């Protein structure tokens with residue numbers, strides 16, 4: 001039987017690692033970014049037209065949300 005994780009701790013399948021998002025953010029300037037709003041002060045910093053979830057912030061501030 002495969003190892004089973006507590007359902008409450010299982011994240012949706014992440015298509016981008018935190019390291020990959022760090023690189024994406026570093027190479028995406030304000031004009032190129034998606035800007036989907038998560039809160040009034042936090043918007044997506046991935047490039048426009050990206051696939052999968054929106055993301056913002058670095059390190060412990062990293063936030064991901066679904067479109």
Ligand SMILES: [Zn+2]
Nearest residue numbers: 034036044054
């Ligand atoms: Zn986005």
